[in-house]
Amino acid sequence: MVRFLLRRAILAAMVTLTVLVVAFALTRLSGDLAVSIAGPNATAEDVATIRKNYGLDRPLPMQFLEWAANAASGDFGRSYLYRAPVAGLIKDRLPITIGLGLSGLTIALLTAIPLGILSAMREGSLLDRAIGLIALIGQAMPSFWLGLVLIIGFGLKLQWLPISGVDTWDGYILPGIVLAFSAIPALLRLTRAGMIEALASDYIRTARAKGLSTASVVLKHALRNASMPVVSVAAVQLGFMLGGSIVIETVFALHGVGYLAWESISKNDFPVVQAVVLLLAMIYVGLTLIADMMNAVLDPRLRAG
Amino acid sequence: MKPVLEIANLRVGFSDGTAAVRGISLNVLPGETHCLVGESGCGKSVTALSVMSLLGRGAKRSAEVMRFHDRDLTRMSDREMARLRGDKMAMIFQEPMTSLNPAYTVGSQMAEVLERHRHVSRAQGLDRAAALLGHVGITAPGMRLSQYPHQLSGGLRQRVMIAMALMCEPELLIADEPTTALDVTVQAQILRLLQGLQRQLGLALLLITHDLGIVARMAQRVSVMYAGQIVESATAEALFAAPAHPYTQGLLNCVPIPGKTPRDQPLGSIPGVVPRIGAGFIGCAFRDRCTHATTACSGDIPRRSVAQHHETLCTMAPS
Ligand SMILES: Nc1ncnc2c1ncn2[C@@H]1O[C@H](COP(=O)(O)OP(=O)(O)OP(=O)(O)O)[C@@H](O)[C@H]1O
Ligand SMILES: [Mg+2]
Numbered sequence: 001m002v003r004f005l006l007r008r009a010i011l012a013a014m015v016t017l018t019v020l021v022v023a024f025a026l027t028r029l030s031g032d033l034a035v036s037i038a039g040p041n042a043t044a045e046d047v048a049t050i051r052k053n054y055g056l057d058r059p060l061p062m063q064f065l066e067w068a069a070n071a072a073s074g075d076f077g078r079s080y081l082y083r084a085p086v087a088g089l090i091k092d093r094l095p096i097t098i099g100l101g102l103s104g105l106t107i108a109l110l111t112a113i114p115l116g117i118l119s120a121m122r123e124g125s126l127l128d129r130a131i132g133l134i135a136l137i138g139q140a141m142p143s144f145w146l147g148l149v150l151i152i153g154f155g156l157k158l159q160w161l162p163i164s165g166v167d168t169w170d171g172y173i174l175p176g177i178v179l180a181f182s183a184i185p186a187l188l189r190l191t192r193a194g195m196i197e198a199l200a201s202d203y204i205r206t207a208r209a210k211g212l213s214t215a216s217v218v219l220k221h222a223l224r225n226a227s228m229p230v231v232s233v234a235a236v237q238l239g240f241m242l243g244g245s246i247v248i249e250t251v252f253a254l255h256g257v258g259y260l261a262w263e264s265i266s267k268n269d270f271p272v273v274q275a276v277v278l279l280l281a282m283i284y285v286g287l288t289l290i291a292d293m294m295n296a297v298l299d300p301r302l303r304a305g
Numbered sequence: 306m307k308p309v310l311e312i313a314n315l316r317v318g319f320s321d322g323t324a325a326v327r328g329i330s331l332n333v334l335p336g337e338t339h340c341l342v343g344e345s346g347c348g349k350s351v352t353a354l355s356v357m358s359l360l361g362r363g364a365k366r367s368a369e370v371m372r373f374h375d376r377d378l379t380r381m382s383d384r385e386m387a388r389l390r391g392d393k394m395a396m397i398f399q400e401p402m403t404s405l406n407p408a409y410t411v412g413s414q415m416a417e418v419l420e421r422h423r424h425v426s427r428a429q430g431l432d433r434a435a436a437l438l439g440h441v442g443i444t445a446p447g448m449r450l451s452q453y454p455h456q457l458s459g460g461l462r463q464r465v466m467i468a469m470a471l472m473c474e475p476e477l478l479i480a481d482e483p484t485t486a487l488d489v490t491v492q493a494q495i496l497r498l499l500q501g502l503q504r505q506l507g508l509a510l511l512l513i514t515h516d517l518g519i520v521a522r523m524a525q526r527v528s529v530m531y532a533g534q535i536v537e538s539a540t541a542e543a544l545f546a547a548p549a550h551p552y553t554q555g556l557l558n559c560v561p562i563p564g565k566t567p568r569d570q571p572l573g574s575i576p577g578v579v580p581r582i583g584a585g586f587i588g589c590a591f592r593d594r595c596t597h598a599t600t601a602c603s604g605d606i607p608r609r610s611v612a613q614h615h616e617t618l619c620t621m622a623p624s
Contacts, residue, residue: 202403211391300453
C-alpha cells in the first residue's frame with residue numbers, strides 16, 4: 001500500500017514539474033510578450049521599458065527559476081489586466097469553480113450509477129435500451145443549448161431556481177445539471193458494463209448461493225468490483241468540469257476559474273494563464289492520485305504491489 | 306427414510322433451444338452421498354443450479370416434483386428461496402479460483418452468511434468462521450480470516466468455500482466437481498475432508514463429478530447422466546458390479562477403479578462426443594456412440610428396473 005502510493009506520488013511530482021516547464025514555455029513561445037503587453041500603439045522605447053520592468057530581458061532559465069520559486073511560495077506575480085496579484089484573483093474564483101464541479105459530479109454520479117445498475121440488471125430489456133438512448137441524447141446535446149433550455153424552463157417559466165450567480169446554494173443546481181450531462185453518458189456506460197461483467201461472475205453466483213438479499217448481491221458484491229473504472233473516470237471528469245466549464249460559466253454568469261482562463265488567454269495576460277494552467281494540472285494530478293488511493297481501498301489486489 | 310431432496314421429471318431448457326436437462330428424477334437421502342456422474346456437457350451443473358434456483362434468466366425450469374424435505378421448491382418465490390440457500394441447503398462450485406469475491410476478506414464473506422440467516426453480530430460470525438476454517442483443516446484460521454482470496458491457493462480457496470457452505474449447518478450440500486480444478490494431491494485432501502464432514506454432520510451430499518474413481522470412493526448411490534437424462538441409477542456397489550447401460554459400461558472401461566478393475570484389463574474409450582440435444586429429440590441420445598444400437602433405439606425408450614433400486618434407460622435386455 002505504502003509503496004503503491006509512494007510510486008504514484010513520485011509520478012505525480014514528475015508530472016507537476018513537467019507541467020510547470022510546459023506552462024512557462026507556452027507563454028514564452030506565443031510571441032514577444034513585451035510587444036503584446038505594450039499594445040499596438042506602443043513605440044519601440046515603450047516595449048524596451050516594459051521588457052526591462054517585467055524582467056523579460058533576462059535569460060529564459062533565470063526567468064523560469066524565478067517564476068517557479070515564486071510559484072512554489074504561492075506568488076504567481078501580478079495580472080496585467082486586473083493589475084492585482086494573480087493568487088488573489090484565483091482564490092476569489094476557485095470556490096465557484098469547485099462548487100460547480102462538485103455539484104456537477106454529484107449530480108452525474110447520482111444519476112449515472114443507479115441508471116447503470118438498473119440497465120445492467122435488466123440487460124437487453126426495453127428499460128436498458130431506453131436508458132441507453134437517453135444517455136446518447138444527453139451526449140449529443142450542446143451544453144450551452146441545454147443551459148438555455150433549463151434557464152427558460154426552470155428559471156423563467158417555473159421560477160423554481162435562480163438562473164444566474166451563486167449567491168445561494170441552489171444557484172449551483174442548474175449549471176450542475178448541465179455539467180453533469182456531459183459526464184453522465186461515459187459514467188453510465190462504464191457502470192453498466194462493469195456491472196454486467198460483475199453480475200455474470202462466479203463470485204456473484206456464490207453470493208446468491210449464500211442466500212444474500214438482492215440488495216446485498218448487487219450493491220455490496222457486484223458494485224464494489226464494478227466501481228473501480230467508474231472512480232478513475234469520475235476523477236478525470238471532475239478535472240474536465242473544473243477546467244472546462246467556461247461555456248457554462250458564461251451562460252450562467254458565474255465568474256469562476258474557467259472564465260478567468262478564457263479572459264486571460266484572449267487578453268494575453270500571461271501570469272494568469274501560467275497560474276491557471278499550473279493550477280488545473282495540479283488539480284488533475286491530485287484527482288488522479290485520489291482516484292488511485294480510492295481504487296487501492298476498493299481492490300485489495302492493488303495494495304499488494 | 307424420507308429423502309432430503311426429491312426431484313421428479315426435472316426439465317431445463319435454454320432460450321437458444323438447448324434442452325440441457327430432459328426429465329431427470331433423483332432422490333438424496335439424509336446422510337447419504339449421491340453421486341451424479343457424466344461427461345462434460347451432460348447437464349450436471351445445470352441440474353445442480355436448478356435445484357438452487359441459480360440458473361440465469363435465459364433458462365426455463367419445470368419439474369413434476371422438486372422438494373426439499375416438505376417444501377415445494379417449484380412454488381417458492383425468489384425471496385423464500387434465498388432464505389433457504391446458504392442456510393438449509395448450500396452449494397460449492399467447480400471453480401474455486403473465481404468463486405470468492407476478490408474485494409472482501411475471507412472472514413467477511415464467511416461471517417456474512419451467518420449474519421444473513423441467523424442475525425448474529427459480525428464478531429459471532431467471525432468466531433464461527435474461524436472455528437469452521439479450523440475444522441476444514443486450515444491452520445492459523447484467525448490469520449486467514451483477514452486475508453483476501455488472492456492471497457490463498459486454489460486448495461485453500463476450495464476449503465474456504467466448503468467452510469462457508471457449512472456456516473449454517475446445511476442439511477443438503479451440493480458439491481459441483483469440487484476437486485476438478487485442483488492438483489491431484491489437493492483433490493484427495495478435499496475428498497477426505499468432505500467424507501469426514503459428511504459422516505460427522507450427517508449431511509446429505511449430492512456430489513457431482515465426471516470421475517468414476519471419486520464415485521467409487523465416495524458414493525452410496527449413483528446416477529449416471531447422459532445428454533440431460535439419467536441413463537442409469539443404482540447403488541454404488543451394484544453399478545460397479547453389474548453396469549446395465551452401455552454408456553455406464555463404456556465409462557467403467559475408460560478408467561481403472563482401484564480394487565474393481567482387474568490389473569491386466571486394457572482400458573477402453575468411448576468414441577465420439579456428447580451430442581447437443583434440442584427440444585423434441587426422441588430416442589436414446591447415446592445410440593450414435595453405442596455398439597449395441599438397434600432400430601429400437603430411435604423410438605421411445607422405457608425406463609426399466611434391472612434389480613431392486615437399479616434402473617436403466619436402455620432397450621437392451623438386462624443382462
Ligand atoms: N446459460 C446457458 N445457455 C445455454 N446453454 C447452456 C447454458 N448453460 C449450460 N448450457 C448448456 O447445457 C448443457 C449442460 O451444461 P452443464 O454445465 O450442466 O454441463 P456439465 O455436465 O456440468 O459439464 P462439465 O463437466 O463440463 O461441468 C451444455 O450443453 C451447455 O452448453
Ligand atoms: Mg459442470
